[in-house]
Each structure stands twice: as structure tokens, then as C-alpha cells.
Amino acid sequence: MTGNARVVVHADAAALSEATAxxxxxxxxxxLSTQARAxxxxxxxxxxxxxxxxxxxxxxxxxxxxxxxxxWWGDERFVPAGDSDRNEGQAQAALLAGLPLPEENIHRxxxxxxxxxxxxxxxxxxADIADAGTPAWDVLMLGMGPDGHVASLFPGHAxxxxxxxxxxxxxxxxxxPPTRVSLTLDSIVRAKRVWVxxxxxxKAEVVARSLHGDLTLPAAAVRGTSETLWLVDAEAVATV
Incomplete structure (x- = not known):
């Protein structure tokens, strides 16, 4: 992990979700106070x-x-539109459908x-990213699996x-599901802010290994150009 990484610990998963929101x-x-687009x-x-x-x-x-x-999304399950496994559908139900967000601004x-x-x-x-000018992502959020994967980049996987x-x-x-689409690591680390x-x-073991720089884990390799945050609950850092 790079030296600009910072760990922010919250009491539990509910507090973590509220604070991250x-x-x-x-x-x-x-x-948006300093640039025209986010x-x-x-x-x-x-x-x-x-x-x-x-x-x-x-x-x-x-x-x-x-x-x-x-x-945008960091990864997606390659299943039919409308499938409950799709990240974009879950995001649509949780937040996007209630926002005055133009459809052309949602890059599924x-x-x-x-x-x-x-x-x-x-x-x-x-091609969609290129058409948008290959943005340096202003905020890029990543969940992390108990194996240390982020997006759909898995340890030991091509x-x-x-x-x-x-x-x-x-x-x-x-x-x-076994087939997915993911941003590459190169695309992820172009982000200004990366939040894991x-x-x-x-997840405590892999959080500890990632924070100690075990680059066999994709989570340990991600970083932002201006900010890298690990946003965790107390259980997730119990062994750090």
C-alpha cells in the first residue's frame, strides 16, 4: 500500500454505511465546487x-x-438485464431511481x-470511457471480498x-456468477480517490494482509492519486 493510505474505523457495518454515504x-x-463534472x-x-x-x-x-x-461501475456480473445479480439494478433500486440523474449520465x-x-x-x-474523455475518477468505491478481491480482480487470476x-x-x-466485466487495475489506480x-x-485477515502490503491480494494494490481510504468496521480490523 502507498504511504497516502488512511484507515477509518467505524463501530459496525451500519455505522460504516451511513458514514460512507x-x-x-x-x-x-x-x-462540483471546483469543476463542472464529477x-x-x-x-x-x-x-x-x-x-x-x-x-x-x-x-x-x-x-x-x-x-x-x-x-460508473467497477465491475458487473455478465448476466441478462434485469437479473437480480446485476450491481447496476441493485444501485438503481437503492439510490439512482430516486435522483434527478439523466439517463445518459448512468454508464452501465x-x-x-x-x-x-x-x-x-x-x-x-x-469505448464509453474513451468517449467520456477517459476521466480520472473523482471517487472510486470498492468492496472487498474475504479472498482480497476488488471489483472482479481475484488473487492469482488472469x-x-x-x-x-x-x-x-x-x-x-x-x-x-463465473463470467463478469471489470475495470482493470490500471483504470482503478487512475482515480483521484479510491475507497476500499x-x-x-x-474479512479481518485479508484486511490485515492488504494493509501490510501483501500484493498477492488485489486489494493491496489499489490506490488513489490523491487519496486512498480504507473505510472499515471494528470487526474488519480486529487482527491488524
């Missing part, structure tokens, strides 16, 4: 979606010009019902080793 909304307010990369997972639900309840949401916010990764292969979906997402480009197809994922969000005792 407030942090996200304030980051968007601050970003690009935020969302994550799925229990805490990630709980964070979006908390953001939807916050009065801070009303202070943001959502027409200037663009929403392609579904298997729209693209013949995950490679095609990844190429289309890379996707973690891939370099160059913006998005890749992931096959034979250790976590179902983790909760629970099951």
Missing part, C-alpha cells in the same frame, strides 16, 4: 448497496447538481442479453495480472 455526498459537493465509480455488495441506500435518505443529496454527475456495463460475449461488453465499456486498457472480461470467477469499504470479522 455522507462522505460520498460531501465529496461530490466538493468536487465521475463516481460505484460498487455492489452488502455494504456498497447499503451505502447507496443511506445516501438516498440523506438531506445532503438535495444539495448536489446531479445533472453534472456521471455514474453491458448485459449478456445485449452483448454476445463478455469481451464485447468490456470493449463497449472501454484479470488481476492484466495491464493496459480500461475494462476486461473475466471468466471462471472463483465467486459466482469492508466490514465483518470474515
Amino acid at each position: 455522507a462522505r460520498l455526498l460531501l465529496a461530490l459537493v466538493d468536487t 465521475d463516481v465509480v460505484l460498487t455492489g455488495g452488502t455494504v456498497g448497496i447499503a451505502t447507496l441506500a443511506a445516501a438516498s435518505r440523506s438531506p445532503l443529496a438535495a444539495s448536489i447538481d446531479w445533472t453534472s454527475v456521471h455514474v 456495463m453491458g448485459a449478456s442479453s445485449a452483448f454476445p460475449t463478455a469481451e464485447d461488453a468490456a470493449a463497449a465499456y472501454a 484479470g488481476y495480472e492484466a495491464r493496459g486498457g480500461e475494462a476486461i472480461a473475466v471468466h471462471d470467477s472463483p465467486k459466482p 469499504v469492508a466490514a465483518g470479522a470474515a
Whole structure:
């Protein structure tokens, strides 16, 4: 991990979600006070979606010009549109549907019902990023699995080793469903702010290993150009 990384510990997963939601909304307010557009990369997972639900309840949401916010994803399950496994559908229900956010500002990764292969979906997402000017993500949120994966970059898996480009197809994922689309590590570390969000005792070992720089874990390799935050609950840092 790089020297600019900071660990912020909250009492439990609920407090973590509420605090991260407030942090996200304030980051968007601050970003839009100095530039015309904000690009935020969302994550799925229990805490990630709980964070979006908390953001939807916050009065801070009303202070943001959502027409200037663009929403992206770090990874997506390559399943049909409307499938309950898709991160974008969960995010839509938790937050996005209730915002005055133009549809063209929501950059969903392609579904298997729209693209013949995950490679095609990844190429289309890379083209979408290029068309947007290859933004340096203003905030990029990542959940972390108990194996130390982030986005759909898994330890010892080819996707973690891939370099160059913006998005890749992931096959034979250790976590179902087996086929996914993910941002590359190179795309992730272009972000200004990278936030790794983790909760629970099951993740304590890999949180400790990541914080001590075990680069066999993708979570240990991510960083932001101006800020790297580990936003965790007390159980997740019990062995640090």
C-alpha cells in the first residue's frame, strides 16, 4: 500500500454505511465546487448497496447538481438485464431511481442479453470511457471480498495480472456468477480517490494482509492519486 493510505474505523457495518454515504455526498459537493463534472465509480455488495441506500435518505443529496454527475461501475456480473445479480439494478433500486440523474449520465456495463460475449461488453465499456474523455475518477468505491478481491480482480487470476486498457472480461470467477466485466487495475489506480469499504470479522485477515502490503491480494494494490481510504468496521480490523 502507498504511504497516502488512511484507515477509518467505524463501530459496525451500519455505522460504516451511513458514514460512507455522507462522505460520498460531501465529496461530490466538493468536487462540483471546483469543476463542472464529477465521475463516481460505484460498487455492489452488502455494504456498497447499503451505502447507496443511506445516501438516498440523506438531506445532503438535495444539495448536489446531479445533472453534472456521471455514474460508473467497477465491475458487473455478465448476466441478462434485469437479473437480480446485476450491481447496476441493485444501485438503481437503492439510490439512482430516486435522483434527478439523466439517463445518459448512468454508464452501465453491458448485459449478456445485449452483448454476445463478455469481451464485447468490456470493449463497449472501454469505448464509453474513451468517449467520456477517459476521466480520472473523482471517487472510486470498492468492496472487498474475504479472498482480497476488488471489483472482479481475484488473487492469482488472469484479470488481476492484466495491464493496459480500461475494462476486461473475466471468466471462471472463483465467486459466482463465473463470467463478469471489470475495470482493470490500471483504470482503478487512475482515480483521484479510491475507497476500499469492508466490514465483518470474515474479512479481518485479508484486511490485515492488504494493509501490510501483501500484493498477492488485489486489494493491496489499489490506490488513489490523491487519496486512498480504507473505510472499515471494528470487526474488519480486529487482527491488524
